[in-house]
Amino acid sequence: MKQLWKGERGGNVITAEPNTMITPNLLRIDASGRYHQSMSRQLTDYLIDHLQRLYPDARVITRDLAQGLPYLDEEMIIAYNTPEEKRTSNQKELLQISDELVEELKVTDILVIGVPMYNFTIPATLKAYLDLVVRSRLTFRYTENGPKGLLSDKKTYILATTAGTKLFGPLDYMSDYLRHILGFMGIHDVEIIAADGLIKGGEGKIAAIYRQIDTLITEFQAL
Ligand SMILES: Cc1cc2nc3c(=O)[nH]c(=O)nc-3n(C[C@H](O)[C@H](O)[C@H](O)COP(=O)(O)O)c2cc1C
Numbered sequence: 157m158k159q160l161w162k163g164e165r166g167g168n169v170i171t172a173e174p175n176t177m178i179t180p181n182l183l184r185i186d187a188s189g190r191y192h193q194s195m196s197r198q199l200t201d202y203l204i205d206h207l208q209r210l211y212p213d214a215r216v217i218t219r220d221l222a223q224g225l226p227y228l229d230e231e232m233i234i235a236y237n238t239p240e241e242k243r244t245s246n247q248k249e250l251l252q253i254s255d256e257l258v259e260e261l262k263v264t265d266i267l268v269i270g271v272p273m274y275n276f277t278i279p280a281t282l283k284a285y286l287d288l289v290v291r292s293r294l295t296f297r298y299t300e301n302g303p304k305g306l307l308s309d310k311k312t313y314i315l316a317t318t319a320g321t322k323l324f325g326p327l328d329y330m331s332d333y334l335r336h337i338l339g340f341m342g343i344h345d346v347e348i349i350a351a352d353g354l355i356k357g358g359e360g361k362i363a364a365i366y367r368q369i370d371t372l373i374t375e376f377q378a379l
Contacts, residue, residue: 174209174210174211174212175210175211178211178213179211179213179214179215180211180214180215180265180266181214181215181217181263181264181265181266182204182207182208182211182214182215182216182217182264182265182266182267182268183216183217183219183260183261183264183266183267183268184200184204184216184217184218184219184268184270185218185219185221185267185268185269185270185271185282185285186200186218186219186220186221186222186270187221187222187269187270187271187272187278187279187281187282187285188222188270188271188272188279188317189222189272189274189279189281190222191222194270194272195272195317195351195354195362196270196271196272196315196316196317196351197270199270199315199317199349199351199365199366199369200268200269200270200315202366202369203268203313203315203349203369203373204216204268206369206370206373207266207268207373210373210376210377214266217260217264219257219260219285221279221281221282221284221285222281224281225253225281225284225285225288226253226284226288227284227287228284228287228288231247231250232250232251232254234247235247235248235250235251236251236254236291236292253288254288254289254291257285257288257289258288258289258291258294258295261289261295261307261341262295262307262308264310265310265311266310266311266312266313267310267311267312267313267343268312268313268315269282269312269313269314269315269334270315270317271314271315271316271317271330271334272316272317272318273316273317273318273319273321273323273328273330273352276321276327276328276329276330277329277330277333278330278333278334286337289341290337290340290341293306294306295307295341295342296340296341296342303340304342305339305340305341305342305343306341306342307341307342307343308342309342309343309344309345310343310345311345311347311376312338312343312345312346312347313346313347313349313372314331314334314346314347314348314349315349315351316330316331316334316348316349316350316351316352317351317352317354318351318352318353318354319353319354319355320352320353320355320356321352321353322352322353323348323350323352324350331348331350334346334348335348347372349365349368349369349372351365
């Protein structure tokens, strides 16, 4: 049955045909350190909500990076560099979280990342996450022709928030980096939704971003 629904925050009316034939895996990653009034979390909620309407049976996995992840230390790096068949049980245990995150990313069909800018780049929590998933022989490998990403490409939405720094401008050290590191693992189909300069933008700016999300989802639906 055809379903009409409206973006709750003043977005366009979208005609969505919920697709119950496909059960994609959605991976949601939140990198904001805060919960109260977090704009990146609100925008991510909105986008995930859209996707769940399109795919009511979708499996959604959430990685809330504010809950903490280990930083790479010497023992973990040694374990990374030890061939799998030679790893001790202690090393296997050390790599358990990394293996789990890699596995999760491998089976993800749609990736959604909510990320604020911290000091002109990504929050340390997201860097910690990336250090756990960018793994030689698992998510990339070097070939005669240079590095090759081993993950299958997947639709990726990055909801990037800043207070004042212009995204894609000279002081933005996060969007090119995120594109690069995702591409390094084989993820190239990346849309960055720039919710930048929020301190000055006010309600009008936020409404425009919600409309942009509506449009992106309509385009995605039409693929
Ligand atoms: C530690 C810290 C560093 C920040 N650095 C920047 C920055 O370099 N440029 C900027 O425009 N905003 C900066 N901000 C503001 C956040 O990017 C902005 O408030 C964003 O909306 C936060 O996302 P959230 O609302 O999801 O928490 C910083 C905020 C914090 C807490």
